[in-house]
Amino acid sequence: MNPVTALAWQPPKFYTDAVNTVLGSAWAVVLLSIAGLVLMLRFYRIWTRPKIAGAIGGAAVLLLAISYFDPAFRAIAGRPDNIPIVMMVLSVAFFVWLAFRQAALNDERLEQGLPPREAEAKEAEKTFVWPDLVYIELIALILFSVFLVVWSIALKAPLEQPANPAKTPNPSKAPWYFLGLQEMLVYFDPWIAGVLMPTMIITGLMMIPYIDRNPRGSGYYTFRERKFAVSLYMFGFLIAWVVLIFLGTFLRGPNWNFFGPYEPWDIHKLEPLTNINLSEIIYLRIFGRGMPAHWFPREIFGILLVLGYLFVLPVLLARFVPLFRSLYERLGNARYGLLMLHLLVLGSLVIKMLARWTLNLKYVVAIPEYFFNI
Amino acid sequence: MADEVKRGAEGGGEDPGRRRGLFAWLRSTQIWTSVFRHGPPDTPRNRTLAVMSNVFLHLHPPKIRRSGIRMKYTWCMGGLSFFLFLVETVTGVLLMFYYRPTAEFAYADIVSLREDVPLGIMRELHRWGAHAMVITVWLHMMRVFLTGSYKPPREFNWNVGVMLLVLTLLLSFTGYLLPWDQLAMWAVTVGTNMARATPFVGHEGPGAGLLKLGDINLVHSGSDVRFALLGGRAVGPAALLKFYVWHCVAFPLAAATLMAVHFWRVRKDGGISGPL
Numbered sequence: 001m002n003p004v005t006a007l008a009w010q011p012p013k014f015y016t017d018a019v020n021t022v023l024g025s026a027w028a029v030v031l032l033s034i035a036g037l038v039l040m041l042r043f044y045r046i047w048t049r050p051k052i053a054g055a056i057g058g059a060a061v062l063l064l065a066i067s068y069f070d071p072a073f074r075a076i077a078g079r080p081d082n083i084p085i086v087m088m089v090l091s092v093a094f095f096v097w098l099a100f101r102q103a104a105l106n107d108e109r110l111e112q113g114l115p116p117r118e119a120e121a122k123e124a125e126k127t128f129v130w131p132d133l134v135y136i137e138l139i140a141l142i143l144f145s146v147f148l149v150v151w152s153i154a155l156k157a158p159l160e161q162p163a164n165p166a167k168t169p170n171p172s173k174a175p176w177y178f179l180g181l182q183e184m185l186v187y188f189d190p191w192i193a194g195v196l197m198p199t200m201i202i203t204g205l206m207m208i209p210y211i212d213r214n215p216r217g218s219g220y221y222t223f224r225e226r227k228f229a230v231s232l233y234m235f236g237f238l239i240a241w242v243v244l245i246f247l248g249t250f251l252r253g254p255n256w257n258f259f260g261p262y263e264p265w266d267i268h269k270l271e272p273l274t275n276i277n278l279s280e281i282i283y284l285r286i287f288g289r290g291m292p293a294h295w296f297p298r299e300i301f302g303i304l305l306v307l308g309y310l311f312v313l314p315v316l317l318a319r320f321v322p323l324f325r326s327l328y329e330r331l332g333n334a335r336y337g338l339l340m341l342h343l344l345v346l347g348s349l350v351i352k353m354l355a356r357w358t359l360n361l362k363y364v365v366a367i368p369e370y371f372f373n374i
Numbered sequence: 375m376a377d378e379v380k381r382g383a384e385g386g387g388e389d390p391g392r393r394r395g396l397f398a399w400l401r402s403t404q405i406w407t408s409v410f411r412h413g414p415p416d417t418p419r420n421r422t423l424a425v426m427s428n429v430f431l432h433l434h435p436p437k438i439r440r441s442g443i444r445m446k447y448t449w450c451m452g453g454l455s456f457f458l459f460l461v462e463t464v465t466g467v468l469l470m471f472y473y474r475p476t477a478e479f480a481y482a483d484i485v486s487l488r489e490d491v492p493l494g495i496m497r498e499l500h501r502w503g504a505h506a507m508v509i510t511v512w513l514h515m516m517r518v519f520l521t522g523s524y525k526p527p528r529e530f531n532w533n534v535g536v537m538l539l540v541l542t543l544l545l546s547f548t549g550y551l552l553p554w555d556q557l558a559m560w561a562v563t564v565g566t567n568m569a570r571a572t573p574f575v576g577h578e579g580p581g582a583g584l585l586k587l588g589d590i591n592l593v594h595s596g597s598d599v600r601f602a603l604l605g606g607r608a609v610g611p612a613a614l615l616k617f618y619v620w621h622c623v624a625f626p627l628a629a630a631t632l633m634a635v636h637f638w639r640v641r642k643d644g645g646i647s648g649p650l
């Protein structure tokens with residue numbers, strides 16, 4: 001990394017140290033984000049009030065501004081190619097607010113037996129595209145063009161050394177929008193993180209209109225009327241996509257080691273790798289004997305666990321957990337099965353993260369003979 | 375004929391007290407009336423004609439629910455995504471004038487775009503526009519989801535949207551390689567390495583060993599999907615050319631076609647969604 005000149009003022013060390021400690025590992029970042037999401041969904045009527053949201057947003061922007069005075073932070077977040085990611089995080093935050101604010105207002109109206117704002121007579125009335133819409137489009141187009149031109153003048157597109165197949169940079173990173181998937185590589189082999197996950201993201205998105213049969217909440221913002229759908233989508237988009245991209249971009253340095261937001265990327269940082277497989281935990285630690293030579297007895301427990309998780313668990317949930325039972329009753333076999341498959345694969349990411357953090361678990365099923373590791 | 379033009383230009387019921395001076399004169403010239411076949415858009419009839427008689431504006435219906443044009447409802451994100459696609463097309467074509475997709479010239483051409491073109495910001499516009507488009511498409515998708523706009527009758531258009539999302543990412547990814555610098559080569563190496571692990575058809579994927587003729591493995595590093603993708607075992611000149619063609623021809627055409635379908639369907643599905 002290029003050494004970055006220190007500025008006259010830097011954020012106080014007790015603050016940067018505290019943040020580096022709290023956000024001291026990938027799991028801390030992910031768990032805190034999940035906690036944040038839960039709070040956000042639980043209290044959406046409160047924090048979306050303009051004054052509170054404004055205060056939170058202002059504080060976040062101030063914090064970001066202060067952070068840029070930290071040399072380690074600036075070295076990463078100040079790179080031209082990383083600026084769009086900062087903008088992405090800010091704009092996602094803004095639009096999540098805008099959507100949930102309108103949902104909160106509509107939900108209040110729905111509770112009082114009123115229709116959502118979008119259904120009011122004056123909103124439902126038809127208006128002329130020319131000029132009402134055409135002018136909005138024109139203004140948006142001009143403003144956005146100005147924004148793009150200013151951005152392009154202010155920030156030169158980066159260009160590194162010529163391509164050299166003999167010189168691998170460390171870290172080597174995929175384009176930023178795929179860094180969530182690259183982060184998944186910490187927990188899964190490429191066939192899952194790089195092939196299965198993207199495929200299931202696409203199939204999952206495509207299935208949404210056919211699985212979500214809830215007729216309410218069509219054509220207006222609401223949370224109350226579609227809590228499950230909205231929560232699931234926000235989890236997928238905000239946590240499994242945006243937060244992982246953030247993590248992969250700003251907090252993963254050389255050797256894909258984790259670095260706190262204000263921690264300089266030290267290429268010599270060593271992270272002990274003592275991860276073990278489930279089969280080793282079972283045979284060596286629990287049974288206290290050697291590993292079987294053949295992969296089948298060795299991995300049978302892991303295989304059963306995975307099969308049970310994917311195919312038995314949905315059945316049990318549908319029987320014994322009210323939320324899933326009502327889902328099952330509404331959706332029927334095919335829809336429920338597909339939904340659960342996607343849901344559980346998404347959930348496996350969190351489970352694998354937790355297992356890595358608590359048990360140093362590497363693979364649940366490890367059959368390197370067939371490149372089949374889970 | 376002249377009569378018709380005149381009728382159009384006067385466009386029924388216009389307040390005769392307004393529109394004097396230069397602009398009014400301009401509107402009465404034969405050139406103007408030959409282009410715009412309707413009078414000033416200040417009557418319902420002419421506002422309708424303004425949209426209906428223009429092939430581009432005709433993407434819109436003449437009238438639309440008020441809730442559907444609110445910025446706070448659509449965030450204009452679909453429109454911005456489309457606008458950025460157009461920006462990418464124009465700046466991309468300009469870049470093509472300077473850029474040769476060979477290992478010999480690619481990097482040098484980018485350097486000269488940087489160093490030799492006075493006031494050149496085409497590369498910047500193209501790159502930042504691409505980043506921005508990825509973001510606006512995600513935000514657009516989030517708005518469509520949160521307004522439940524994928525619900526019947528818009529299920530299919532949501533899926534057209536998902537395909538557009540994939541194409542947007544693929545466009546961005548294939549473009550990433552073209553500067554042919556270290557960032558480009560290694561980002562694409564990391565990305566395409568995943569293809570090695572594709573089940574059955576990648577040489578390090580589960581089940582790769584199953585496809586065999588006698589003792590001979592059919593799926594190996596010189597025959598798997600990654601090889602097909604890159605035209606070689608590593609990211610090299612063949613990959614550069616392939617990505618260039620995907621990036622400049624195949625994906626933009628596919629995206630433009632799907633966008634036509636997407637916009638068409640927005641209208642056919644009843645315009646921007648609103649409460650039923």
Ligand code: HEM
Pocket residue numbers: 448450451452453455456459511514515518523524528531532533534535536538539542633636640645646647
């Ligand atoms: C290149 C990408 C895309 C472009 C240029 C685009 C453009 C547009 C435009 C201009 C509209 C009109 C309303 C608005 O602006 O919100 C629209 C509506 C819509 N888009 Fe997209 N879109 C894209 C990607 C997507 C994606 C990724 C999805 C979802 C997966 C999607 C699903 C829809 C749906 C369902 C509607 C109808 C919404 C309604 O009626 O309220 N689009 N799109």
